[in-house]
Each structure stands twice: as C-alpha cells, then as structure tokens.
Amino acid sequence: MRAPRTPMLRSILLAGVALALATPAIAAAPGAPAKPWLNRQLSADARATALVSAMTQDEKLQLVRTWFPPFATGKPGAPTDMIPSAGEMVGVPRLGVPTLRESDASLGVANQVEQRKGDVATALPAGLATAASFDPELAYEGGVMIGSEARAKRFNVLLAGGVNLTRDPWGGRNFEYLGEDPLLAGVIDGEHIRGVQSNHIISTIKHYALNSQETGRMIADAKIGWPALHESDLLAFKIAIEKGNPGSVMCAYNLVNGDHACESHELLTNILRGDWGYKGFVMSDWGAVHSTVKAANSGLDQDSGAELDKAIYFGAPLKEALAKGEVSKARLDEMAKRVLTGIIETGLYDNPAPATTQPIDYAAHALVAQKAAEEGIVLLRNEGGLLPLAATAKTIVLIGGHADVGVLSGGGSSQVRSVGGVPIEIPLKGGPAASFSRTTWHSSSPLKAIQALMPGANVTYVDGSDPVAAAAAAKAADVAIVFVTQWRTEAEDIENLTLPDHQDALIDAVASANPKTAVVLESGGAVLMPWLQKVPAVLAAWYPGQRGGEAIANILFGKVNPSGHLPLTFPAAEAQAPRAAPVNLAAIKADDAASNAGSAGGATPAFPITYQEGADAGYRWYAAKGEKPLFPFGYGLSYTHFAYANLKVTSGTTLSISFDVTNSGDRAGADVPQVYVAADGKVARLAAFQRVTLKPGETRHVTLTAEKRVLSSWGANTRGWHLAGGHYHVALSHAAGDAALTADATLTDQYFRP
Numbered sequence: 001m002r003a004p005r006t007p008m009l010r011s012i013l014l015a016g017v018a019l020a021l022a023t024p025a026i027a028a029a030p031g032a033p034a035k036p037w038l039n040r041q042l043s044a045d046a047r048a049t050a051l052v053s054a055m056t057q058d059e060k061l062q063l064v065r066t067w068f069p070p071f072a073t074g075k076p077g078a079p080t081d082m083i084p085s086a087g088e089m090v091g092v093p094r095l096g097v098p099t100l101r102e103s104d105a106s107l108g109v110a111n112q113v114e115q116r117k118g119d120v121a122t123a124l125p126a127g128l129a130t131a132a133s134f135d136p137e138l139a140y141e142g143g144v145m146i147g148s149e150a151r152a153k154r155f156n157v158l159l160a161g162g163v164n165l166t167r168d169p170w171g172g173r174n175f176e177y178l179g180e181d182p183l184l185a186g187v188i189d190g191e192h193i194r195g196v197q198s199n200h201i202i203s204t205i206k207h208y209a210l211n212s213q214e215t216g217r218m219i220a221d222a223k224i225g226w227p228a229l230h231e232s233d234l235l236a237f238k239i240a241i242e243k244g245n246p247g248s249v250m251c252a253y254n255l256v257n258g259d260h261a262c263e264s265h266e267l268l269t270n271i272l273r274g275d276w277g278y279k280g281f282v283m284s285d286w287g288a289v290h291s292t293v294k295a296a297n298s299g300l301d302q303d304s305g306a307e308l309d310k311a312i313y314f315g316a317p318l319k320e321a322l323a324k325g326e327v328s329k330a331r332l333d334e335m336a337k338r339v340l341t342g343i344i345e346t347g348l349y350d351n352p353a354p355a356t357t358q359p360i361d362y363a364a365h366a367l368v369a370q371k372a373a374e375e376g377i378v379l380l381r382n383e384g385g386l387l388p389l390a391a392t393a394k395t396i397v398l399i400g401g402h403a404d405v406g407v408l409s410g411g412g413s414s415q416v417r418s419v420g421g422v423p424i425e426i427p428l429k430g431g432p433a434a435s436f437s438r439t440t441w442h443s444s445s446p447l448k449a450i451q452a453l454m455p456g457a458n459v460t461y462v463d464g465s466d467p468v469a470a471a472a473a474a475k476a477a478d479v480a481i482v483f484v485t486q487w488r489t490e491a492e493d494i495e496n497l498t499l500p501d502h503q504d505a506l507i508d509a510v511a512s513a514n515p516k517t518a519v520v521l522e523s524g525g526a527v528l529m530p531w532l533q534k535v536p537a538v539l540a541a542w543y544p545g546q547r548g549g550e551a552i553a554n555i556l557f558g559k560v561n562p563s564g565h566l567p568l569t570f571p572a573a574e575a576q577a578p579r580a581a582p583v584n585l586a587a588i589k590a591d592d593a594a595s596n597a598g599s600a601g602g603a604t605p606a607f608p609i610t611y612q613e614g615a616d617a618g619y620r621w622y623a624a625k626g627e628k629p630l631f632p633f634g635y636g637l638s639y640t641h642f643a644y645a646n647l648k649v650t651s652g653t654t655l656s657i658s659f660d661v662t663n664s665g666d667r668a669g670a671d672v673p674q675v676y677v678a679a680d681g682k683v684a685r686l687a688a689f690q691r692v693t694l695k696p697g698e699t700r701h702v703t704l705t706a707e708k709r710v711l712s713s714w715g716a717n718t719r720g721w722h723l724a725g726g727h728y729h730v731a732l733s734h735a736a737g738d739a740a741l742t743a744d745a746t747l748t749d750q751y752f753r754p
C-alpha cells in the first residue's frame with residue numbers, strides 16, 4: 001500500500017511543478033544541439049519546455065485559442081488558409097510548431113452539413129456498434145482508418161474519443177459513445193484513440209465529464225458524489241487515457257457539482273493532473289468557456305472555437321489578466337507546454353501532416369467499416385431459428401426504413417458525409433441541432449445487398465407508409481423483413497423510447513400477416529418493443545455506417561455469424577430508468593438554442609440533474625432495483641452455441657479467472673465470455689471480458705485478470721483506491737445478470753494509487 005497524499009503535500013507538489021515549469025529546464029550542456037526541441041532523444045516534456053522558453057508571449061497566446069472557421073473567416077487576425085471544419089490553432093513556423101487543423105469525430109472525418117463541398121470520408125458505424133463487438137482490435141483498426149483519412153485530408157487533430165457513459169436511455173449522443181460500462185467503454189475508447197494517433201495526429205478524449213444528457217447541455221449541472229464519479233465515468237476516461245494516451249482532453253459543456261466542466265479545478269487540475277499525471281492539453285468544447293481567469297487557473301489550456309463564446313476569453317482578456325498578474329506567466333507557460341507536449345508526444349511535431357491532400361484507398365477503408373458493422377450487430381431474438389434466412393426463402397419483402405436506398409446515420413458533429421453520397425437528407429425544422437445536423441442515410445442499400453446475395457430470389461421493397469399494403473406484401477412473401485429507425489442527434493435528447501412514426505403498428509401489422517417476420521432495428525440505443533412476442537427474429541444494427549446494408553444482409557443470410565453483445569441495457573419500460581425523460585423540454589430547448597447561438601456566458605441559470613444512482617449506472621442500477629430489463633447489458637445471440645467449463649479463480653491480491661469456452665454448435669463464431677464480480681451485498685460489475693473466435697467443436701482455455709478498480713472504492717480523502725479484503729462472488733456469464741458458472745474468491749485488503 002502506498003501512503004495516501006495529504007492535501008498539504010499535494011499542494012506542495014503542485015507548487016513544485018509550477019516552479020519547475022517557470023525555470024528553463026534545459027541547461028546548455030557542452031555539445032548539446034542549439035535547438036533542443038529538435039532532439040528526438042529528449043522526452044516530449046523536455047522538448048516542450050525548451051520550445052516554450054524560446055517563445056514570445058504572443059506566440060504562447062497563439063497556442064491557447066483556436067479559431068472556428070465558419071464564424072472566424074474574414075475576422076481581423078483570423079488565419080486566411082483555414083480548412084472549413086471545426087477549428088484551427090495557428091502554429092509557430094519559426095519553431096516548427098504546426099498549425100493545428102481540427103476535424104470531428106469518432107466515426108470518421110465529419111463534414112456533416114457539407115462545409116467542404118463534395119468532400120466525403122469513410123463512415124464507421126455508431127460507437128455503440130464498435131463497443132458491441134467487445135473487440136479492442138476492431139476499435140484500434142477503426143481508429144487507424146479514420147485517423148489516416150484525417151491526415152490525408154490535412155487534419156492533424158481528430159476530435160474523437162467520445163466516452164461519456166450512457167446513464168439515460170434517451171441520451172441524444174448515446175450512439176456516438178460506447179455504452180454504460182466503464183471497463184468496456186474505457187478499453188474500447190483507449191484502443192480507438194491509439195489507432196487514430198498511430199497516424200501521428202492528435203486525438204481528443206471527450207467530453208470530460210458527465211456530459212450524459214443533451215437537453216440543456218450548456219446549462220445542466222450534473223450532481224454526483226466525487227467518489228461515485230471516480231468509480232464510473234471517470235474510470236472510463238482513466239482507462240482510455242492509460243491505453244490511448246490522447247494528446248488532448250476535451251472538457252464538456254455542462255457543469256459538474258456546481259462548476260462549469262471547463263472551469264472545474266477539481267476535474268482539470270486535482271484529478272487530471274494531480275491524481276492521474278496527465279501531460280497533454282485540455283481543450284474546451286466549442287462554446288464551453290465562460291471566463292478567463294477562473295478557466296485558465298482551473299486548468300483549461302486551450303479555448304476551442306473561441307468565436308462561439310461570449311467573449312474571446314483566451315485572447316485580449318488573457319493578455320490583460322497576465323499583465324495584472326491574475327493569471328501567472330508560469331501558468332501561461334504551462335498551458336503552452338501542454339499543447340506542445342500533445343503535439344510532440346503523438347509524433348506530430350516530427351511528422352507534420354501533408355501540405356496537400358493525399359489519395360485515400362476508400363475501397364479498402366469500406367471493408368474496415370463493414371467489418372465493424374458486422375461485429376457490432378446484435379442478434380436479440382431468434383425463435384425457431386428463423387435466421388439465418390439462407391437459400392430456402394424465394395420471395396422476400398423488405399419493408400420500411402428506406403431500406404431500398406440506405407441505412408440511417410446519427411446526427412450532429414460526428415456525422416460523416418460518406419463515400420457513395422447521401423440518398424436521403426431531411427433538414428431539421430428548428431431545435432438546437434437545426435444549424436448543424438440533418439437526418440441522413442448512408443448510401444448502403446440493404447435491398448441491393450440482399451438481391452446480390454440471393455440472385456435466385458424475388459426480393460422487393462415496400463416503403464411501409466401504408467401498413468395495410470405492407471401487410472399484404474408480407475402475406476404474399478415467404479419472409480418479411482421490417483426495417484425500423486429511431487434517429488438521434490447531438491444537442492437533443494429523444495423524448496421517449498417508442499419507435500416514432502407508427503412503426504410499432506407497422507411491425508404489428510406485418511407480423512400478424514406473416515409469422516416469418518424479422519425486424520432490423522437501426523437506432524442510437526434502446527427502444528421499446530411492444531410487438532416482441534409476435535416477432536421471431538430481431539437484429540439491433542445500431543447506425544451501421546457506410547457499409548451497413550451489406551453487413552445486415554450478411555448477418556440475415558448467415559454469411560456472417562452475429563457476435564455483437566449489447567453495450568447498454570434495453571429497459572422493458574421507461575419507468576425502469578433512473579430518471580424520467582427530461583421534463584420541461586420546450587423551455588430547456590429554448591435555453592439551449594440561446595446558448596448554442598453564443599450567449600452561453602453564464603447568463604442562463606444552471607439546472608441540476610441528480611445522478612442518484614451514483615456509480616451504479618446502467619445494468620447495475622437495474623440489478624440494484626431488482627428490475628428485469630427487456631435485454632440486459634452484454635446480451636447477444638449467435639447462430640452457434642458456446643458452453644463454459646472448468647471455472648477456476650485465484651485468491652490473494654489479484655483475482656485471476658480461468659475457464660474453457662467451447663463452440664458446441666456447427667458453425668464458426670465469436671463469443672464474449674464476461675466475468676462479473678460482486679462483494680457481499682453489492683451489485684456485480686463487469687471485471688473482465690474477452691472476445692473469442694472458435695471453429696465448430698473448438699475449445700479455448702482463457703485466463704483473465706479482473707480489473708481491480710471496478711472492485712474498489714475511491715477514497716475522497718486518500719485520493720486513491722481501496723479494495724476491501726474479503727469474499728467476492730465471481731460469475732462467468734453470457735450477459736449481465738446471467739451466471740453460467742460461479743466461484744468464490746477471497747481478496748486481500750489493499751490500497752492503491754490511480
């Protein structure tokens with residue numbers, strides 16, 4: 001056990017850090033190069049410190065704000081060569097510091113409302129699909145792919161890495177993120193970031209922290225105990241930072257326990273720097289800054305998209321605050337140094353992005369997107385083995401969801417204008433998202449993909465607008481496949497979990513006409529399924545990205561064996577969720593619209609959201625309340641079967657779990673054995689998992705180590721973890737709440753640092 005640091009000791013250490021920064025770190029040793037920042041043998045820290053000491057104050061100030069091209073173009077002092085995109089930081093060419101060109105986001109290089117005419121990119125499926133794969137390698141591959149496209153398009157910062165935990169099933173951005181479990185989300189996010197940065201560009205991790213709701217996102221004050229936050233959302237960030245080492249952390253719009261996230265000393269300095277030792281820079285979300293002195297002194301290093309704030313806080317006001325001593329020169333040095341550390345540590349400084357756009361192998365990248373969709377689609381139900389549909393079906397009718405032309409995309413800053421174009425685009429009629437979001441479909445037609453797979457069959461499409469006509473078409477077919485959609489976007493939560501536009505009635509009518517009905521759900525999270533008992537087969541395809549049509553077809557017809565597992569709970573009823581859907585929606589949306597228009601500067605009063613479930617987000621909330629969801633976290637069927645045997649656990653300081661997993665069916669497939677661990681009287685948490693691909697009849701011996709932090713509690717005073725010694729129940733499971741095999745272990749009492 002390491003001795004806990006006292007608050008006094010911590011402040012001495014932090015003061016020491018500030019002092020060290022104020023002192024030029026690199027003495028001119030005999031024979032040392034004249035420009036130590038060029039010396040690749042030195043640490044990023046040392047090189048960044050040397051660069052800072054060679055900079056003028058104005059150059060440093062240049063690094064701590066970025067311009068927002070749509071609003072900045074033509075403004076005095078604005079760069080004249082901005083790429084229409086999310087942001088630009090002007091570099092310092094005389095010192096080799098590159099201009100930072102920033103683009104969204106986690107699902108590909110965004111260009112959602114076509115700021116750059118005709119510029120397309122490869123669209124990965126929703127983050128939820130990647131999380132549903134439970135496959136860190138897949139997350140890495142996706143990151144490599146989108147990062148390479150960003151670089152080829154001359155961007156060197158990708159605003160990726162969204163990892164806010166799903167706490168409410170109606171969250172507008174749930175689709176972008178990685179579900180409700182900190183271990184799964186953290187591991188997948190970290191690998192995704194690592195992949196992006198393998199291209200020597202910066203990835204962010206965002207939105208730090210607790211930006212779990214879109215309604216009133218700029219004025220919402222997330223209330224939660226700090227230990228509970230460490231044990232849940234912050235743990236996801238921490239795990240992802242350890243694995244991916246992102247160059248930058250983006251602080252969120254919302255407030256956390258009374259302070260704006262971008263001016264929270266606790267989040268930005270005590271936790272990120274003090275507890276975690278993070279060295280890169282904190283950039284604000286766009287329009288999330290509300291002050292100069294408080295923000296700078298709390299730990300914000302860079303004001304992003306400054307034109308969206310009420311004032312350019314890190315422009316002239318920061319210069320003034322420096323002159324008055326309200327922000328120290330050492331603090332400005334530190335801010336600049338952190339930006340430079342992100343630039344150097346990711347390899348960007350030594351490998352600048354190309355000056356002109358480079359060719360992209362879109363055909364190869366499409367396969368990455370398709371694989372991600374195929375691994376992420378979750379088979380939720382398959383009564384009587386309706387799926388895979390295989391060769392017996394001669395007449396197949398597809399109904400609804402625009403399945404003749406494409407698959408739905410989520411909306412907002414993460415939205416990619418994908419290769420192949422936009423077959424359907426519906427502008428919004430108002431609301432906070434209207435200025436930057438449209439409802440669009442990727443050009444990946446399930447109809448065409450199924451026709452290509454089933455050349456001998458008669459495969460047709462009806463649009464589903466008339467349930468009577470749809471039922472008649474279903475009756476005349478061997479099989480009916482209903483495509484239903486639920487659209488979500490950044491800046492707005494959905495109002496309930498019912499499928500919109502009478503799609504429940506459509507499914508009911510079709511399933512009543514033909515019992516061989518499958519439902520394909522394109523959604524950004526959970527939906528209610530009042531028709532479930534009538535429908536033998538259901539696939540959750542999320543927003544499946546630019547090759548979603550092909551992926552869905554391959555799963556439906558058995559070319560690919562489904563292997564996705566839910567990264568979030570599907571509740572059986574809205575009342576099971578920890579909070580009601582946001583109330584007073586109209587008023588909150590009006591406030592939000594005002595904030596989005598640039599009047600966020602503290603004028604609008606905060607409204608609280610109480611996260612009374614604390615660390616028990618997601619499946620742990622349902623377990624604690626004894627609620628049985630419609631489909632639990634971790635759930636997902638396959639066309640084969642997997643059996644577990646020989647579970648063994650070790651006791652002592654570390655919990656290691658070993659077992660055999662066998663593919664007991666007759667086709668190859670991938671399984672995700674999940675280990676849930678609970679102390680006496682506590683709800684179980686996912687402590688380890690592994691995706692395992694097996695041939696028919698094959699057995700694999702698997703050994704996993706439980707993530708200790710999910711078994712521990714955070715000490716507010718010790719600022720560290722405590723794993724309470726005693727008995728732990730271990731369940732080897734196919735999903736949360738299921739226990740295929742169980743064992744008990746005794747763990748040693750222990751304290752450890754983050």
Ligand code: BGC
Nearest residue numbers: 086104105159206285286413
């Ligand atoms: C979003 C961020 C995004 C930024 C830049 C904000 O509205 O919350 O996720 O990176 O815009 O587009």
